[in-house]
Amino acid sequence: MPDGRVSSAAANGSSAVIAMRAVTKRFGDLQALGDVDFDLRPGEIHALIGENGAGKTTLMNVLYGVVSRDAGTIEANGKQVDIRTPQDAIELGIGMVHQHFKLVSTLSVVENIVLGQGGHVLVRKRRLAGVAERISELGERYGLRVDPWAKVWHLSVGEQQRVEILRALYRGARVLILDEPTANLTPGEADGLLEKLKAMVRDGASIVFITHHLEEVLGSTDRITVLRAGQNVGTLVPADTSTGELARMMVGRAVSLGGRSRDVAALGVEVAAAADRPAAQAAPTAGSQAVLTVERLRVFSDRGELALDGLELSVAAGEIVGVAGVEGNGQAELEETLFGLRKTAGGRVLLDGVDVTDEAPAGLLARGVGLIPSDRYRRGLVGQLTVAENLLCDRIDKAPVGSRLRLRRKAILARGADLIERYSIPASGPAQLAGTLSGGTAQRVVLARTLSRELRLLIAAQPTRGLDVGAMESVWEQLEAARRRGLAVLLISTDLDEVLALADRCLVVYGGRVIAQWARAQLNRDAIGLAMGGAQPGGRGGDGTDAGLEAVTGAG
Amino acid sequence: MAVAVSEVAVSRRPVWGKRARATINSLVAIILALLVGAIFISIAGASPLPAYRSLVSGSVGSEFAIGQTLIQAVPLLVIGLGLALAFRARVYNIGADGQFYLGALAAGAVAIGLPGTFGPLLIVISLIAGALAGGFWGWIVGFLRARWAVNVVISSLLLSYIATYIFTYVIRRPLRDSTASGLLGKGIPDAAQLPLVSGFGVHIGLFIALLLVPIVGYVMTRTPFGFRVRMLGMNPDAAQTTGVNSGRLIIVLMVISGGLAGLAGAIQLAGVADRLDPTLSNGYGFTAIVVALLGRLSATGVLLAALFLGALNAGGQAMSINDDVPYAVVLAIQGVFVIFLLVADRLARGR
Numbered sequence: 086m087p088d089g090r091v092s093s094a095a096a097n098g099s100s101a102v103i104a105m106r107a108v109t110k111r112f113g114d115l116q117a118l119g120d121v122d123f124d125l126r127p128g129e130i131h132a133l134i135g136e137n138g139a140g141k142t143t144l145m146n147v148l149y150g151v152v153s154r155d156a157g158t159i160e161a162n163g164k165q166v167d168i169r170t171p172q173d174a175i176e177l178g179i180g181m182v183h184q185h186f187k188l189v190s191t192l193s194v195v196e197n198i199v200l201g202q203g204g205h206v207l208v209r210k211r212r213l214a215g216v217a218e219r220i221s222e223l224g225e226r227y228g229l230r231v232d233p234w235a236k237v238w239h240l241s242v243g244e245q246q247r248v249e250i251l252r253a254l255y256r257g258a259r260v261l262i263l264d265e266p267t268a269n270l271t272p273g274e275a276d277g278l279l280e281k282l283k284a285m286v287r288d289g290a291s292i293v294f295i296t297h298h299l300e301e302v303l304g305s306t307d308r309i310t311v312l313r314a315g316q317n318v319g320t321l322v323p324a325d326t327s328t329g330e331l332a333r334m335m336v337g338r339a340v341s342l343g344g345r346s347r348d349v350a351a352l353g354v355e356v357a358a359a360a361d362r363p364a365a366q367a368a369p370t371a372g373s374q375a376v377l378t379v380e381r382l383r384v385f386s387d388r389g390e391l392a393l394d395g396l397e398l399s400v401a402a403g404e405i406v407g408v409a410g411v412e413g414n415g416q417a418e419l420e421e422t423l424f425g426l427r428k429t430a431g432g433r434v435l436l437d438g439v440d441v442t443d444e445a446p447a448g449l450l451a452r453g454v455g456l457i458p459s460d461r462y463r464r465g466l467v468g469q470l471t472v473a474e475n476l477l478c479d480r481i482d483k484a485p486v487g488s489r490l491r492l493r494r495k496a497i498l499a500r501g502a503d504l505i506e507r508y509s510i511p512a513s514g515p516a517q518l519a520g521t522l523s524g525g526t527a528q529r530v531v532l533a534r535t536l537s538r539e540l541r542l543l544i545a546a547q548p549t550r551g552l553d554v555g556a557m558e559s560v561w562e563q564l565e566a567a568r569r570r571g572l573a574v575l576l577i578s579t580d581l582d583e584v585l586a587l588a589d590r591c592l593v594v595y596g597g598r599v600i601a602q603w604a605r606a607q608l609n610r611d612a613i614g615l616a617m618g619g620a621q622p623g624g625r626g627g628d629g630t631d632a633g634l635e636a637v638t639g640a641g
Numbered sequence: 642m643a644v645a646v647s648e649v650a651v652s653r654r655p656v657w658g659k660r661a662r663a664t665i666n667s668l669v670a671i672i673l674a675l676l677v678g679a680i681f682i683s684i685a686g687a688s689p690l691p692a693y694r695s696l697v698s699g700s701v702g703s704e705f706a707i708g709q710t711l712i713q714a715v716p717l718l719v720i721g722l723g724l725a726l727a728f729r730a731r732v733y734n735i736g737a738d739g740q741f742y743l744g745a746l747a748a749g750a751v752a753i754g755l756p757g758t759f760g761p762l763l764i765v766i767s768l769i770a771g772a773l774a775g776g777f778w779g780w781i782v783g784f785l786r787a788r789w790a791v792n793v794v795i796s797s798l799l800l801s802y803i804a805t806y807i808f809t810y811v812i813r814r815p816l817r818d819s820t821a822s823g824l825l826g827k828g829i830p831d832a833a834q835l836p837l838v839s840g841f842g843v844h845i846g847l848f849i850a851l852l853l854v855p856i857v858g859y860v861m862t863r864t865p866f867g868f869r870v871r872m873l874g875m876n877p878d879a880a881q882t883t884g885v886n887s888g889r890l891i892i893v894l895m896v897i898s899g900g901l902a903g904l905a906g907a908i909q910l911a912g913v914a915d916r917l918d919p920t921l922s923n924g925y926g927f928t929a930i931v932v933a934l935l936g937r938l939s940a941t942g943v944l945l946a947a948l949f950l951g952a953l954n955a956g957g958q959a960m961s962i963n964d965d966v967p968y969a970v971v972l973a974i975q976g977v978f979v980i981f982l983l984v985a986d987r988l989a990r991g992r
Contacts, residue, residue: 426881447884458882467876478872479883482865492863534883 101160102127102260102291103179108147108157110140110315117143118315120157125260130282130292132302135312136335136553137524141295142184144312145262148293149181150174180253181262184295186245190238194231195220198252216255223254226288227281242412243274254285261285262293267301268551270411272581272614279305297553298582299328311335336555375399376437376542376573377423383431384418384597392418394597395432400542400573405564407588408577408599411617415597416577417459420546423575424456425449436542450479453541457531457548459577461524465531468520472512473501475519476534508533509559525556532563543567546577561587581613593617663989670985671978678974685970692964699959700952706959708841712913714951715843716741716905716925718850721932721943722857723901727894729861729938730873733794734895736782737902738926739801740775742808744903745910747774749826749917752833753816763833768849768907775903776896778804783895787888793895801926812917826917835912844912851944853901858940870894902926923954931979937986953978 101124110118118140125131133141146152148159150168159166161177168174174181188197195217217233224230229247237245246266253261263282267275279301282292296302302309303323310320311334318334377400386392393415400406410416421427423434425446434442436452444452458464466475474481477497481487486496501515510529512522519530528548535543545564549557564587568574578584584591585608592602593616601616603609679689700710720737727734748771752763759766778800785791812818812826835844861867872880873887881887905925914921932950936942957971 424882445886446881447886450884456882460878463876464878464882467872467879469875470872474868478868481868487865490864492865492868 100126102162103148104160105144105148106158106160108144108159109155110143110147110152111155116315118147118154121312121315121317123310123317125291125293126308127291128286128289129307130286130294130305132306132309133293133295133312134297134299134302134309134331134335136555137551138314139312139335139553140315141312142264143315145181145264145293145295148174149179149262151181175256175258178257178259179262180256180258180260182246182249182253182264182266184264184268186249188237188245188248191236193234193236194240194248194251195233197237197248198255202256219255220251223251227254227284228277229281243270246270246278259289260291260293262295264295265297266294267296267298272610272617275301299331302331303328313337332554335553374437375401375435377575378435378438379423379432380435381432382419382422382429382434384415384422384427385430386418391430392597393422396594396598398575398592398599400575402541402573403568403571404589405568405574405576405587407584407591408575408594409581409584409591409613409617410579410594412579414594416546416579416594418597419594420456420459420544420577423544424454450538453539455535455538455540455543457528457535457543457545459546459550461527461531466519466522466527468518470519471501471515472505472510472517472519472522472530473497473515475530476501476504476515476537479534479538504533504537508536525552525559528552528556528560532560536563536567540567540572542573542575544575544577547579548576549578549580549583581610581617585610585613663986666985666989667982670981674974674978674981677977677981681970681973681977682966685967687964687966692960692966695960695963696953696956698956699963700956704841706955708843709955709958710948710952711841711843711847712951713954714947715846715850715912716909716922717929717932717950718944718947719846719853719905719908720902720925720929721936721947722853722940723898724929724933725936725938725940725943726857726861726867726870727898728874728933729867730870730890730894731877732783732786732891732894732898734779734782734797734898735794735930736778736797736799736801736804736926737898737929738922738924739804740778740899740902741906741909741922741926743778743804744771744775744906745914745921746808746811746906746917747771747903748833748907748910749829750811750816752829752911753827757830757832760832763830764835764911767829767833767911768904771907771910772900772904775906776900778903779895779897779899780892782899783892786891786895793891797895808917809919812919816917818916824919826919828916829910833911834915835908844908846908846912849904849908854940854944861940902929928954935979935982935986950975950979 103123103125105121105123107120107122108118109116109120121140121144123133123144133145135141143152147154148168150170150173153169159168161179166173166177168177168179171181189200192200195213198220199213199216220231220233224247227250229251231240231244231247231251237248240248250261250263261282266278270278282294283305286292294302294306303326306323308320308322309326309331311318311331313335321331377398379396379398382393382396383391384393396415396419398406398408408416408419418427422429425441425444425448429442432442433440436449436454439452441449441452446456456464462468467478470478474497477486477500481492481497482489485493486500487493498515504510505512505515508529510533511526512530519527522530532548543564548560548564552560561583564574564576568589576584576587588608589605590602591605591608591613592599593613594600595616601612603613675693679693682689682692699706701707720741724734724737748767751770752767755763755766757763779797782791782793782797782800785796786793809824813824816827818825818827835846837844838847861870869880869885869890872883873885873890877887906921909921909925910917928950929947932943932946935949936944936946953975957968957975960966961968961971
């Protein structure tokens with residue numbers, strides 16, 4: 086990086102708590118890390134950013150002893166160390182909170198925290214009580230309050246994350262690694278977490294913070310290291326950079342997000358600006374026929390609880406309706422129910438005025454409903470099949486790729502290659518196995534399959550979850566294009582920035598029903614954030630309807 | 642049932658290195674199995690070398706022995722093909738033995754009940770009746786699964802017992818052969834018996850079985866139906882989301898695998914037993930599960946596995962007759978062979 090502001094890692098080596106030098110790691114043919122230098126100074130929050138597959142998590146897994154390095158050295162407090170297992174890392178005072186929590190959901194918080202600490206065959210109640218006291222103490226100090234005796238499966242995502250952090254602190258971590266800690270939190274919770282991290286840093290801890298959110302990086306970290314394709318492309322100070330520059334460093338080129346040609350700098354930072362969309366692209370005129378109408382929908386979750394409780398919404402042609410909300414407020418069930426994957430317990434679903442409640446996916450596909458599933462690996466792709474087969478599996482018995490009694494292998498490959506080109510899918514070819522695709526490429530395959538059908542309604546659930554900026558850009562552009570083509574688009578997303586950037590109307594679901602909605606011109610980040618928390622930030626179990634939400638105004 | 646459905650993509654070619662490794666692994670597995678088997682034979686008080694000589698001569702040592710191997714392989718092949726197809730979708734039908742008996746019963750009842758004026762058509766009619774009966778028994782399992790999510794493994798196994806007892810009841814009462822000393826059902830008329838192929842003493846059911854190999858292979862790998870079956874097995878959620886009607890597909894697969902098991906029962910009755918015999922199956926419905934898995938759920942793989950287990954059956958019988966090895970030990974040795982081969986296969990694939 087020919088950039089004057091990029092600090093020389095070696096120059097700061099002596100004052101670093103952790104200094105990683107020339108760390109290299111290969112997975113088969115893939116160079117995950119190539120000669121990466123990274124250092125962490127005492128008492129800093131150091132952000133580690135980069136696209137999917139850039140090596141952020143791998144680098145930290147090397148530090149935590151989960152992944153062995155092929156070459157390079159690690160120094161802790163100036164002394165060379167050899168970290169081979171997480172146990173080694175923990176002894177050196179390094180703690181890591183993984184993106185996917187490593188908790189046993191049927192055990193209590195205390196049990197999870199003592200789990201894996203050797204030396205005790207039996208876990209004595211008295212010992213647990215001591216641990217519980219210490220946890221409460223730590224929780225009090227850093228505002229990470231959680232009931233030590235609660236079973237983990239009773240806890241919300243945010244609370245489970247607190248348990249993970251408390252576990253690391255309990256084990257004496259002075260260096261804390263957090264892998265995408267804000268991915269599943271509401272904006273309010275994320276801000277709260279950042280405050281708590283600052284408190285820990287004031288007490289002398291050092292923190293590595295892996296994230297996708299450029300805004301967070303600028304707002305609350307001391308230094309930023311950008312990785313691209315396993316290389317350290319620079320370490321910067323927030324005051325000297327911008328989201329635009331960071332995005333360019335991550336991707337290696339300029340990026341623009343969304344069909345509204347907004348700069349990446351606006352990614353969640355300047356939401357208000359998004360309201361001034363050209364008139365030609367304005368929301369559909371009032372009175373246009375609703376493509377999708379959902380009436381008083383009631384649906385049970387797998388656990389037998391009422392996940393959707395009288396949910397109502399409608400989507401017109403040429404409109405993107407965004408459904409915002411914290412994970413677990415019925416979004417997953419809404420997605421499944423609208424695509425016939427889950428039975429309703431009450432209410433109706435109308436498509437162009439026709440009742441399609443509880444119709445099977447095959448029938449809905451034939452009626453022009455498309456789904457971008459939130460879990461693209463479980464619902465979207467078959468990993469052991471090729472990219473071409475995945476692109477065509479919903480029309481495998483139709484010309485030109487097949488007939489009732491025959492698959493035309495050559496036609497499948499040719500047509501697959503065709504779609505790969507048309508939708509710019511960066512796969513090595515139509516015969517590549519889908520299971521080997523990166524997250525962004527996998528999502529492009531799902532989008533290409535869905536959008537190459539004749540569609541009336543597109544349901545996009547968490548379409549950019551876990552994707553890097555480049556892939557996100559492509560997905561957003563395609564959703565915009567679908568809207569321009571006159572499709573009705575229902576965007577279900579826990580990423581508020583995404584909803585704000587794309588939606589013509591925004592609904593907030595809480596406790597299985599829509600508790601607030603806004604037209605595009607009235608979008609207000611704070612009000613939405615408040616509604617996502619059920620209008621009572623931090624409060625749980627309250628009834629969303631009588632929460633005194635002033636923002637509840639029918640719109641559009 | 643833990644052996645995973647093999648992942649077969651349309652466009653992948655086998656890698657030579659892998660194949661060579663698989664062959665070496667299989668050879669090592671067979672040698673190890675022979676060694677362990679030798680211990681069993683010694684414990685049973687016989688000497689291993691002559692016993693193994695009988696195993697070989699009794700399975701491939703003469704025209705007659707080869708014929709015996711083929712006769713044993715036919716039901717394993719016919720049932721195994723249907724199971725391989727269903728297992729690809731992770732529809733684990735383990736009740737083929739009952740479907741086999743019910744197929745034999747239906748074929749026998751039709752052959753005994755219809756007048757002899759049908760001539761050779763009688764064979765065709767009774768084989769179809771056998772396939773329909775087995776298919777119906779499979780349909781029940783599929784319907785329960787599609788409608789109320791009843792576990793296929795459990796319901797197919799339990800229905801298998803019911804089928805076996807129905808067979809026993811019928812040959813005890815309505816179709817009992819009162820002239821026989823033991824418990825035997827009535828014989829079927831000559832017109833309903835399968836003609837023999839000259840030379841090896843094998844009935845023409847062998848050709849039906851061999852004809853099914855390319856048909857099932859084609860259906861599995863070259864048709865949209867087979868594609869959906871594989872998709873359902875690899876990722877049922879994705880299959881459903883892209884328009885596969887999984888409930889209907891499971892029913893169809895149960896009807897096909899049950900139908901083929903029923904057909905195998907009808908063939909066994911018309912080609913080998915010639916009467917409703919309570920020992921008609923010799924455990925074919927269960928051995929065929931091993932055949933399907935050992936054959937990696939591919940049609941040609943099932944053919945090879947059926948021949949191998951058929952040879953073990955034929956040779957094992959020779960071993961127990963000539964060398965005084967108890968039949969229980971013969972079965973144990975067969976089990977050892979299968980376990981070693983499955984482990985070798987697993988290791989060759991590398992996990």
